[in-house]
Amino acid sequence: MATAVYTVEGMTCGHCVSSVSEEVGQVTGVTDVQVDLASGALTVTSSTTVDDAAIRAAVEEAGYTVKG
């Protein structure tokens, strides 16, 4: 099991959190997604190491950007 933390930019409300959670949750191998609106922290738990690029693509698909 692996956990990775990202910072998401552009989320303004609970709907944004839901969108990010939904998209990232669909990435293969992801078992849990936690999003903190105030800080933008996105914590991704996965059964195996997940490709960073896949997570970033999912966040972008939701309409937001991963910082850094």
Add this chain to the structure above:
Amino acid sequence: MATAVYTVEGMTCGHCVSSVSEEVGQVTGVTDVQVDLASGALTVTSSTTVDDAAIRAAVEEAGYTVKG
């Protein structure tokens, strides 16, 4: 046909606009809903005069407040 304009407080993004549009659009008699995120303007077009209270209730159901 009647048109009424309200100001909605608390919308922060396009998802908020969608939520308000969806809820208000379900009010009986409403035929068109326009929401402007920047100003909070909610323009409701209806086949007959719609009860203000029903519009306000729909906005609150979506999680926002009608100003005034």
